[in-house]
Amino acid sequence: MSASSTAPRHDPAYNFAFLDEQTKRMIRRAILKAIAIPGYQVPFASREMPMPYGWGTGGVQVTAAILGPDDRLKVIDQGADDTTNAVSIREFFRRTAGVETTERTDKATIIQTRHRIPEMALRDDQVLVYQVPIPEPLRFLEPRETETRTMHALKEYGLMHVKLYEDIAMHGHIATTYAYPVKVAGRYITDPSPTPKFDNPKMNRMPALQLFGAGREKRIYAIPPYTDVVSLDFEDHPFTVQKWDQPCDLCGAEDTFLDEMLTDDQGGRLFICSDSDHCNRRQTAGHHGSMTQDAAE
């Protein structure tokens, strides 16, 4: 599909990547601390960005702090490069940093994401930046920051296990399908951001550095390369990921996260890969799903 676009020069009205150097240094210090303590939420002096809180201001600040002129940036939202907010954030960095952008996972040096991890395995020369709305995995069990901070400090995670147990007792399943809590490097319980639990196994021992930015909540955390990331479960109720009864209707993939598209009001629907780059590349490589098969015939 579309390869990397040519890099424009950055808007001279703004500092490279929008933030001033002082702010970038402050964010880099927070990032370094976060890498040093995997899964720990480091408070940082989040700035007001020219996009609203909730639109990825945390991820944007992390990306701005680590971006260099030679980087190639990919931005995805729901796995896709063409969703409106991904388009908007990519445009923001094209304008303020003049960096090259790409839709190809393998060509990108930094990938900023909201709600998905690319299907393709990432390398150790790549950084994955997550946009995080609520960084505190215990927040919905205990709304107070003062409490949850103590719970983390004392490694007191019983409440989370009780919650998961209650799910099983009531529904027969752990009823968390996204933002499924993980334990990082055997210490901190961490929120993987609202990615579907389908993506959790990819976080474990990932070669790429994973950085998480929560702008409104003013927190940064990190999972260094090759770090153990374990999704919480029980021996008799092991962690499992979602499965679909059918392959992607466009590329025939059977091992990807599929989005359901409603095609009419008669119950007609299609299942297609949420990772648009992955799906496009499979189609280009000659893979077909039921829809593309029909068209080809």
Next chain:
Amino acid sequence: MYVAVKGGEKAIRNAHRLLAKERRGDPDIAEISVPQIDGQLSLAVDRVMTEGSLYDRSLAALAIKQSRGDLIEAIFLVRAYRTTLPRFGGSEPIETGSMTVRRRISASFKDVPGGQLLGPTFDYTHRLIDFGLAAESECPAAELAPGPAETTVPSIASILGNEGLVETETDHNPSQPPGDVTSDALDFPAGRDLRLQALARGDEGFLLALGYSTQRGYARNHAFAGEIRVGTVTVEMFVEELGFTIAIGEITVTEVQMINQFKGSTTVPPQFTRGYGLSFGHCERKAMSMALVDRALRCRELDEDNVGAPAQDEEFVLSHCDNVQATGFVEHLKLPHYVDFQSELELVRRMRREVTERAGAQEAAE
């Protein structure tokens, strides 16, 4: 054949064009100017400056124009601009006691030294729509009170303070500079400096509702409007290179000192305590609400019963009073969430299937 939803870039561009067109309105009607907004919608400008944390009338007026009168959007524009500005340093604390007052009232005394000065207030207007305003009209000149208007008057709290009836506020310790909510992540429990900063930036509507709740019994604190003053104060700054303090400008502020009952404790005799409110420009409702909430949040410091009311809950109030944060997170629900929704769909379908299967198996067994 299904065609993937593409063209985000083009759609966004066109949406922006449409927005600009809507903002302009009917092109046959003269465009509203920034000085007009500044001069004639001045209270909107005041609110945007206060909650935007930036004293710049024309910039706030421009933000109101750009945001089509959506004040929270205008506040957001000002905040986002503010972060890009270099910081020269901090000013000296403003001296509201030497304010040149335009309005100054106390509800606690019939008369006060310096007098009651109504100034420009809606308070005693009858809320009858003035149809005369529909046509452009000349406005009659107001007859200003002779004498103390536009002068400095002593603050009520300081007068009561002389008798020890009101708690004395401790001066801030210069070796311990106040915190800054705009450059540090807020930590709990927060000091009063950070609390007041967060409240000053806080949403007027949110603080109004919380202040109101204290009056209706959710952490009632028996407030009296000790003094409300609006006027101009000089902003001074110590300049390192000069070695002395110089005046760098004048700003209009609204200051509210609420005086509240306090039964006293084992160490302090019964006396009145204070809740404090301050805003840029003339934001009286905001400053009063802020003072009520400030006082409610002092419950722990004053060793009062924490009845668990929302206005007493520091984390609850300070985490939710910022309207730029609140509007962002509420409105972000407009962004696509279909991946998460898909995950939930899958789970609900599976659980429904299991319930049906169980019911079927039970029926077969019977």
